[in-house]
Amino acid sequence: MSTLNRLTMLGSGVLGAQVAWHSAFKGKTVVIYDIAEEALERSKIALDGYAVIYQSDLGASEADIDAARQRLTYTTDLASAVADADLVIEAVPEVPSIKSGLYTSLAPLLPERTIVATNTSTLLPSDFAADTGRPEKFLTLHFANQIWKMNLAEIMAHEGTSRDAITQAVEFAIEIGMVPIPLRKEQNGYVLNSWFVPLLNAAQTLVTKGIATPEDIDRTYMMSGANLGPMGWFDVVGMTTAYNVMSYWGHKNDDADMLSNAEYVKEHFVDKGHLGLLSGKGYYEYPNPAYQRPDFLAVPEIGAAPEIAAIVGSASAVLH
Template identity: 40%
Template sequence: MTIENVTIAGAGTLGSQIAFQSALCGHQVRIWNPHPERAERRLEALRPFYKRDVHLTDEQFDEALARIISITNDWEQSFQDADLVIEAVPESLEVKEEFYHHLAEVLPPAALIASNSSTFVPSQLVKFVDRPEKFLHLHFANHIWQFNTAEIVGNAQTKPEVIDAVVAFAKSIKMLPIVLKKEQPGYIMNSLSVPFLNAALGLWVKGVADPMTIDKDWMNSTGSPMGPFMSMDMIGLRTVWAIYNAHADDPASQAIAAKIKEMVDQGHYGIEAGQGFYTYPHPAFEDPDFLKG
């Protein structure tokens, strides 16, 4: 079971990164996105990051882009030859159910399906797919070229050889595959990081301190190279909001979700937007004296 042709469904922040990283590592990639022009812009927005962090030349970046052979909202063209579909559509059960309903009509029988969902577990989504034995979750962190973990977990019917094939695919795009033995909301990474981020957001929403002060305190006290609000800008506040909104079942969480939603509605959703808790491309934390004052 070899994965060569990959279709990324949904080219938002993570979908575009998965698509480009897969193409960079030699896979033939198609992108399905309701608005193709937005996908093209998001791919191009990755250029400065790959030039800075991976040291790609413009020529190398363009060579990888050329392996993304189609960017379209046409269902048949997008999925016609896929060995693996990675679903990265918005974090809504209704949106995902509709997507998988249409996918079943066009996807080749042998193709595997992986969801990149951050907020749902396999048992919630498997009921929407037409091939539960070939369905699993494949979860990436934002800025996958740096934070290259791929968390993998199947459902009760996923065949072992499907897990093996996706592990091999993850390695082929320079990820570290982490296979979970059972499903867990938030996987491992978010299960560990969300309580930390929640504490920081709670301090901010309650007015205890502003985000920059909280970041400075954490970094100075622990020696960490990054504060929680710097981290959330990197993750993207739309993703942070989706996680909190899905589980905002108490007044404190609801207040946090509402506060983040205000920022997202203002277009302040992180590095990609040029504004989040910090202003980019030259955020305050890049000042050599950031922790001195």
């Protein structure tokens, strides 16, 4: 059993809010920190949505929901946020300079016992270990989006992480109902994002280059039995996170397609405030996205053939 009962979540965005809510639901005392009150207010709205999901999908009672809410507090003051933390999980934007700056500010404020984990999607714990001032107590604890059903936690250490810190992190993950996925060595993208990011990037390339519509891309994926396709996943992940990841790795790897995809997401979504599921609009509109319609994967009527042929024909005319 871990001693990690007091959690501070740094960052109240999509995944930060989910981890905070789920941990409180599972009995942990949680402080949610963000740099602005507006961000915390958005997080509270998201948590109200998660409360409804936990009642409908997990069978949570009103008492369960009320108890989870009682375990949550919010603050924009970093020092008070971490003053009594057993575990701090960082879930700020996927921008190395932002993360490094936060760790440097955080280091002198932490109790000696506190373990620090990053929920970074694609970066390595060794990138930031020195900045934390406690490399032996620093590692990665990466959660998946929609944590209530994608209940996994990827645990990755760097060469300086102590075995005790790793063990406690694994115990914490199990205590909040996660399946631990241990990484045997450092890997950008871990297990999940090593295949998930290339999937989303490949799908976005089809959109950016005008090869297929988001709906048709998702249809090809959902025909396998999945209830969500890659363009729908963009909305779940959030467009800001998608842009940050593609922009960073596009520049890092000199990947022209990924940079074009990042610019597409920025221009068509981020700049317009269409940030995905939580904003109500991304590739789809919520709460009733097209991919949830009963006829989304249906065979079309024969009368639709000329319209579909015209789409293919326009491409054929260009080619010839």
